[in-house]
Amino acid sequence: MRKSLFCQMGIAIVLAGLFCGCGTVTPPPPRTVEIDPVQIQIFEPALPDIIESASNPITEQKVALGRMLYFEPRLSKSHQISCNSCHGLDTFGVDGTPTSDGHKGQLGTRNAPTVYNAAGHFVQFWDGRAPDVEAQAKGPILNPVEMAMPSEKYVLTVLNSMPEYVAAFKAAFPGEKDPVSYDNMAKAIGAFERKLVTPARWDKFVKGDKSALSPEEKAGFATYMEVGCQGCHAGTYVGGNTYQRLGMVKAWPDASDPGREKVTKNASDQMVFKVPSLRNIEKSGPYFHNGKIGTLAEAIQSMGEYQLGKKLSDAQVQSIITWLRTLTGDVPAEYTKPPVLPKSTSKTPKPDISD
Amino acid sequence: MRKSLFCQMGIAIVLAGLFCGCGTVTPPPPRTVEIDPVQIQIFEPALPDIIESASNPITEQKVALGRMLYFEPRLSKSHQISCNSCHGLDTFGVDGTPTSDGHKGQLGTRNAPTVYNAAGHFVQFWDGRAPDVEAQAKGPILNPVEMAMPSEKYVLTVLNSMPEYVAAFKAAFPGEKDPVSYDNMAKAIGAFERKLVTPARWDKFVKGDKSALSPEEKAGFATYMEVGCQGCHAGTYVGGNTYQRLGMVKAWPDASDPGREKVTKNASDQMVFKVPSLRNIEKSGPYFHNGKIGTLAEAIQSMGEYQLGKKLSDAQVQSIITWLRTLTGDVPAEYTKPPVLPKSTSKTPKPDISD
Numbered sequence: 001m002r003k004s005l006f007c008q009m010g011i012a013i014v015l016a017g018l019f020c021g022c023g024t025v026t027p028p029p030p031r032t033v034e035i036d037p038v039q040i041q042i043f044e045p046a047l048p049d050i051i052e053s054a055s056n057p058i059t060e061q062k063v064a065l066g067r068m069l070y071f072e073p074r075l076s077k078s079h080q081i082s083c084n085s086c087h088g089l090d091t092f093g094v095d096g097t098p099t100s101d102g103h104k105g106q107l108g109t110r111n112a113p114t115v116y117n118a119a120g121h122f123v124q125f126w127d128g129r130a131p132d133v134e135a136q137a138k139g140p141i142l143n144p145v146e147m148a149m150p151s152e153k154y155v156l157t158v159l160n161s162m163p164e165y166v167a168a169f170k171a172a173f174p175g176e177k178d179p180v181s182y183d184n185m186a187k188a189i190g191a192f193e194r195k196l197v198t199p200a201r202w203d204k205f206v207k208g209d210k211s212a213l214s215p216e217e218k219a220g221f222a223t224y225m226e227v228g229c230q231g232c233h234a235g236t237y238v239g240g241n242t243y244q245r246l247g248m249v250k251a252w253p254d255a256s257d258p259g260r261e262k263v264t265k266n267a268s269d270q271m272v273f274k275v276p277s278l279r280n281i282e283k284s285g286p287y288f289h290n291g292k293i294g295t296l297a298e299a300i301q302s303m304g305e306y307q308l309g310k311k312l313s314d315a316q317v318q319s320i321i322t323w324l325r326t327l328t329g330d331v332p333a334e335y336t337k338p339p340v341l342p343k344s345t346s347k348t349p350k351p352d353i354s355d
Numbered sequence: 356m357r358k359s360l361f362c363q364m365g366i367a368i369v370l371a372g373l374f375c376g377c378g379t380v381t382p383p384p385p386r387t388v389e390i391d392p393v394q395i396q397i398f399e400p401a402l403p404d405i406i407e408s409a410s411n412p413i414t415e416q417k418v419a420l421g422r423m424l425y426f427e428p429r430l431s432k433s434h435q436i437s438c439n440s441c442h443g444l445d446t447f448g449v450d451g452t453p454t455s456d457g458h459k460g461q462l463g464t465r466n467a468p469t470v471y472n473a474a475g476h477f478v479q480f481w482d483g484r485a486p487d488v489e490a491q492a493k494g495p496i497l498n499p500v501e502m503a504m505p506s507e508k509y510v511l512t513v514l515n516s517m518p519e520y521v522a523a524f525k526a527a528f529p530g531e532k533d534p535v536s537y538d539n540m541a542k543a544i545g546a547f548e549r550k551l552v553t554p555a556r557w558d559k560f561v562k563g564d565k566s567a568l569s570p571e572e573k574a575g576f577a578t579y580m581e582v583g584c585q586g587c588h589a590g591t592y593v594g595g596n597t598y599q600r601l602g603m604v605k606a607w608p609d610a611s612d613p614g615r616e617k618v619t620k621n622a623s624d625q626m627v628f629k630v631p632s633l634r635n636i637e638k639s640g641p642y643f644h645n646g647k648i649g650t651l652a653e654a655i656q657s658m659g660e661y662q663l664g665k666k667l668s669d670a671q672v673q674s675i676i677t678w679l680r681t682l683t684g685d686v687p688a689e690y691t692k693p694p695v696l697p698k699s700t701s702k703t704p705k706p707d708i709s710d
Binding site for chain 1 (some may be wrong): 392394396397460478479483486493580581582583585586587589590596597598599600604605619621622623647662663664666
């Protein structure tokens with residue numbers, strides 16, 4: 001009797017397979033996923049409140065000065081461009097364009113990455129040519145295509161021309177013989193940037209709040225892990241901690257920018273770039289080093305194709321995006337608006353767009 | 356009537372789920388996988404017959420000389436160690452030990468990688484400190500822990516002491532004023548190594564022979580791709596074409612060897628190593644830069660855990676191994692045995708194990 005019942009069941013299963021989509025068989029419930037804690041560990045620790053630096057301790061005075069300098073357009077030759085112009089703090093640290101307008105409208109060749117959480121990345125710039133945000137801050141100010149200041153000395157002339165800046169440097173670097181220096185300017189900007197963190201729902205989840213993510217978001221995380229995105233985008237910053245070749249399994253279509261090879265002159269670094277963090281990725285497009293990919297869905301499809309050799313389904317892409325949105329964090333509202341800046345004096349160089 | 360039948364089926368499916376393992380329900384057939392050609396493309400092209408070099412064109416004379424030099428123990432101070440001692444051509448290009456015995460039994464700190472197909476890797480050594488096999492060949496001969504020759508000049512004294520070597524260098528580098536040089540020695544060894552390729556069943560498959568792999572092997576390939584191994588191990592050599600951090604998502608337990616950081620002095624290169632090729636991986640253990648992992652199953656488990664944050668099941672590991680075995684190639688039999696070497700003369704320095 002029992003055997004006979006099982007036989008019927010076997011037949012019924014086969015028949016059910018043939019007639020799928022039939023009236024009274026209910027569709028499968030939405031996928032529910034409980035995430036293995038081991039998988040969460042690879043994204044630990046959660047984002048810190050401040051990204052500390054042994055060589056540049058954070059003080060209130062340094063952050064206050066760094067904030068002024070971050071918003072200071074007189075650090076550009078034209079008096080029109082500040083750090084915030086391309087890394088807008090009220091727009092998730094980016095300017096939303098493929099490449100940014102620099103001095104006299106000149107276009108850069110690389111996409112301005114978000115400044116939020118950047119201090120935690122293992123190196124700075126798309127090609128890693130600066131080890132930290134302090135070193136990074138020195139670059140664009142003197143870059144003729146960006147802020148175009150003619151020299152460090154000229155920058156110091158500008159800063160020294162305003163007594164409030166001189167006082168702020170003294171307060172930020174107490175006891176130093178020569179507080180108004182290019183290095184200290186960079187340290188102050190770096191200290192400010194070390195506070196530009198955007199804790200997200202994901203961080204709550206990493207810290208143990210299992211209710212911080214919806215079932216769909218947990219399923220999205222599972223998709224992300226199954227596809228293998230974490231092979232490059234893991235850790236606190238979900239990326240930002242290694243170099244990778246763009247076009248790992250298939251040549252990237254545009255090889256005009258060789259990436260890190262420009263820095264090291266090693267052929268082995270051709271098309272190697274810093275892996276960007278995926279924090280706030282939903283809000284910080286367009287994507288990749290040249291900003292040529294406009295949507296997150298396209299970016300994910302490209303990663304599947306060129307880095308993993310996988311054609312992702314639309315459902316997979318959407319599922320991944322659902323999880324990535326949990327990485328969109330709270331921007332520190334107290335920093336998104338410009339501070340009051342010192343007034344220019346008669347000694348302050350005038351805006352210069354002569355060349 | 357129809358609806359009623361479907362209802363019964365629905366119930367039957369649920370019941371079948373409760374009684375799995377029951378008598379007459381046949382087990383599922385072995386997984387059959389047809390591989391998407393797009394996935395094969397990321398491993399193209401198949402292995403070439405010779406790994407060409409623009410700067411070191413392969414000639415019969417160069418290869419013949421390089422083969423002698425490869426097996427030449429008089430390129431070591433003790434006259435006991437040749438290239439073949441640690442990279443044994445009859446043992447898949449390795450010596451099967453974690454780290455090799457060098458001069459007077461000194462142990463190296465890194466595992467001797469296989470020489471087969473190595474010419475195709477993007478850089479040489481575990482830390483990429485040599486750009487090609489020609490540059491690589493110059494290292495171990497002078498390394499005091501390995502072959503321990505005191506100087507390039509001493510090497511040339513050895514080679515010049517044997518008229519057959521002098522003649523072989525002249526034949527290999529015709530028209531050159533100074534054919535017996537350390538550079539030419541390296542070029543000859545390199546030319547020989549460029550012929551040390553091991554075409555495998557996998558290459559037949561890549562070239563389009565769909566019957567070259569069994570269903571189990573195809574399923575193994577699918578597992579490999581699903582797990583995400585190809586994120587680092589892809590291309591003709593199934594690896595050997597990028598650097599990666601060992602311990603991408605979880606700190607590698609033994610960080611005593613910092614890898615490429617030793618070469619570049621950049622903290623960002625800490626624990627970064629060349630990704631090894633997986634060709635002949637079944638035959639070229641023990642594994643990793645220090646040879647501390649003895650079995651392929653352990654190696655794969657470790658990669659899942661430390662590079663991808665995935666705990667692989669035994670079934671997944673075995674499935675991957677099943678595919679990896681298709682990368683085990685045919686060693687070129689004509690090269691596995693030592694050639695006849697020139698006789699020493701009175702001018703040839705004697706073996707020296709004095710220090």
